[in-house]
Amino acid sequence: MxxxxxxxxxxxxxxxxxxxxxxxxxxxxxxxxxxxxxxLPLSDIVTFTDVPANAYYADAVTWTVRNGVTKGTTETTFSPNASCTRAQAVTFLWRAAGSPEPASTRNPFTDVKSDAYYYKAVLWALEKGITVGTTATTFSPNNDCTRAQIVTFLYRFLGE
Structure with a gap:
């Protein structure tokens, strides 16, 4: 890169x-x-055994790891074909935005606990209008994020 x-x-x-x-x-x-x-010096180049250098997503993987958006699923693998949960998707966006503190700690979701790694990301995404949850009281953090959901998250994240 x-x-x-x-x-x-x-x-x-x-x-x-x-x-x-x-x-x-x-x-x-x-x-x-x-x-x-x-x-970049070689020490800054991110490599995973399951991300070929010529893969269309190789530069994106390197960028996300170097910028703290995500990391590998192990020290040597990224798991590019694994699905993402709703919690992971909003956490990626939150980290890409610089991990801002949510303005409020009011949490309407019964399935988002305050000690979850995605807690602040979900609150931030809610207050920014990126998500409204799957119901008024649930976020469904462990559900796979559908293509429709992720493009909607991206669309709202970019302020469209």
């Missing part, structure tokens, strides 16, 4: 498209360009 910047001879940025697996593309203008890349 790296940062790549391309500028033309006048210093204007040229859009760069990440292709995954640390490859990038850009449309070459009719003039010379300057390419700058910020490389």
């Amino acid at each position: 790296q940062t790549v910047t391309v500028t033309d001879k006048k210093g204007n940025n040229i859009p760069v498209t990440p292709l995954g697996n640390n490859k990038y593309s850009f449309t070459m203008p009719g003039t010379a360009v300057t390419i700058e890349a910020e490389l």
Whole structure:
């Protein structure tokens, strides 16, 4: 994972498209360009035995682990084909947002205990309108998160 910047001879940025697996593309203008890349030391590269370097999700896995959004399911595996629970999904979003403290500790969900790892994430997601629970009094933290739920969480998380 790296940062790549391309500028033309006048210093204007040229859009760069990440292709995954640390490859990038850009449309070459009719003039010379300057390419700058910020490389990571090998010690910062995240690898798991079940995440091939050329997998479409490899860069995303590295980003989420490096940014504290999630970690592997073991020291050497990520389990990319495992499903996520509703608790995990809102926790990923909460951590991606910087793990902000919820404004309130009012918890309407009988199935979200105050000592659960996802407690603050659920309260935050509730107050931000990302989720309303599966009923007025349940969140169903251990249920698998459906594709419909995760895209709805993302849509609301991004403020749409």
